[in-house]
Amino acid sequence: MNSLKSHQVAETEPKVWYKAAKIHDFPMDGGACVKYKGLQIAVFNFNTGKEWYACQNLCPHKMQMILSRGLTGSQGDEPKVACPYHKKTFSLKSGVCLNDEIEAISTFPVKVDDDYVYIGFSQ
């Protein structure tokens, strides 16, 4: 069992842990898109794979499937992603937009086990 730090968003344990891909299938300190039941999910690792986050790939600003290709960084302790189109920036913990009044994005818990990245869903 791998004990890498993972990020939990949901207050309750997810019903499904989706086995997304191996750790090394994701670019280090970057994002990639995976699909789950027709949803596009952006998955990011920070700190050279020691912290993982997941959110919807859809940017709510102009409804573009793009967030997995966004610029990542942090604002204080808050990991964030900036959409490459118009730089709307979202917290990868709460999903809240940090630089505009637009709606929050959905975020999902991530865990790493035995070199695989899992994303938690409620169904």
Ligand code: FES
């Ligand atoms: S489409 Fe993402 S910021 Fe405009």
